[in-house]
Amino acid sequence: MTIEKVDFYYFSGTGNTLLVVEKMEETFKKNGVDVELHKIEDSDPLKINLEQTIGIAFPVVILSTYHFVSDFIHSLPPTNGTKIFMVDTLGGVSGGIVGPLREIVKKKGYNPIGAKEIQMPLNIFYVEDEKTNQKKVQKGLNEAHKYALTILNGESEWGRVPVLSDAINLISRGALKLADADFHQKLFIFDPEPEKCRKCGICVELCPVGNIQMADDEYPKHGLNCEYCLRCVSLCPRHAMPARFNYKGKTYRAVKAKEIMH
Ligand SMILES: Cc1cc2nc3c(=O)[nH]c(=O)nc-3n(C[C@H](O)[C@H](O)[C@H](O)COP(=O)(O)O)c2cc1C
Structure with missing residues (x-):
C-alpha cells in the first residue's frame, strides 16, 4: 500500500497524544512520507482532503473521547475509499472505542487501515512519579514508531470487539452527558x-x-x-x-x- 501524504488530525490535552503524533510524523517522514499536522479544535472536517491518507489521534476520556473529537469524526464527509487510521492514548482502560469508531468511518466509505491504543502516563486522579512517567512515555513512543511502520508496510489492522465495545460506548456516553450537566x-x-x-x-x-x-x-x-x-x-x-x-x-x-x- 503506497502512502504519499498523511493529513494527521489530533487533539492533545496534556501532551501525551501530541508526543505520539510527533513520533509517528518523524517515522513517516524518515520513510519518505509527507505529513501535515492539524489541530482538531481548529479544523473543519468538511475541508479535509479526501485524496490523502487521514490520521486521527486523541486521548481516551471516560472510556470514550471528548465531544469535539467525536463531533469531528462524526462530521467527516462521505468518501469512496479514502484511507484512514487512528491512534488513541490512554492511562489504563479504553473500553474498546476503536470498534464503534471503525463502524462510523466505514459507513462513510473510508478504508480503515489501522487503529492502535497506546498506554501513556495517566494525567488525572493519580499522577505517578516522574521517573515512572518518563519510562511510560518512552515505551509509548516506541510503540508509536512501530505502529507507524506497520501502517507503511500494510500490516496495520483496525479490529473491533463487537457488542461489548458498543455497550461500553453507550455507558460512556451516559457518563459524558452527566459531566456536561450544569450541576456537575x-x-x-x-x-x-x-x-x-x-x-x-x-x-x-x-x-x-x-x-x-x-x-x-x-x-x-x-x-x-x-x-x-x-x-x-x-x-x-x-x-x-x-x-x-x-x-x-x-x-x-x-x-x-x-x-x-x-
Ligand atoms: C477527564 C479524563 C478522563 C479520562 N478517562 C480515561 C479513561 O477512561 N481510560 C483511560 O485509560 N485513561 C483516561 N484518561 C487518561 C488519558 O486518556 C491519558 O492520560 C491520555 O494519554 C492523555 O492524553 P493527552 O495528554 O494528549 O491529553 C482520562 C483523562 C481525563 C483528563
Whole structure:
C-alpha cells in the first residue's frame, strides 16, 4: 500500500497524544512520507482532503473521547475509499472505542487501515512519579514508531470487539452527558488561586472550547462547558489552577504550554 501524504488530525490535552503524533510524523517522514499536522479544535472536517491518507489521534476520556473529537469524526464527509487510521492514548482502560469508531468511518466509505491504543502516563486522579512517567512515555513512543511502520508496510489492522465495545460506548456516553450537566460543571469548576495567578491569559488561549473568559484586570473565569481536558490545570506555568480531583493535587504534563499552542 503506497502512502504519499498523511493529513494527521489530533487533539492533545496534556501532551501525551501530541508526543505520539510527533513520533509517528518523524517515522513517516524518515520513510519518505509527507505529513501535515492539524489541530482538531481548529479544523473543519468538511475541508479535509479526501485524496490523502487521514490520521486521527486523541486521548481516551471516560472510556470514550471528548465531544469535539467525536463531533469531528462524526462530521467527516462521505468518501469512496479514502484511507484512514487512528491512534488513541490512554492511562489504563479504553473500553474498546476503536470498534464503534471503525463502524462510523466505514459507513462513510473510508478504508480503515489501522487503529492502535497506546498506554501513556495517566494525567488525572493519580499522577505517578516522574521517573515512572518518563519510562511510560518512552515505551509509548516506541510503540508509536512501530505502529507507524506497520501502517507503511500494510500490516496495520483496525479490529473491533463487537457488542461489548458498543455497550461500553453507550455507558460512556451516559457518563459524558452527566459531566456536561450544569450541576456537575458547577461542582467541579476550576478556579485560579489569586495569590499564584498573574492573569497572563495562557489558560484562555489553551482552552480548546473557549470556556475561559478574562475581562480586563480580572482573574480568568470558567464557564459551564468544560470538557475536563486539563490543559488549563496542567499547563498553567504558575500552577495557579488547582487540580482538585487529583491525588494530593499533583498534575501531569508531557509538554509545556507553548508546545501545545504552536
Ligand atoms: C477527564 C479524563 C478522563 C479520562 N478517562 C480515561 C479513561 O477512561 N481510560 C483511560 O485509560 N485513561 C483516561 N484518561 C487518561 C488519558 O486518556 C491519558 O492520560 C491520555 O494519554 C492523555 O492524553 P493527552 O495528554 O494528549 O491529553 C482520562 C483523562 C481525563 C483528563
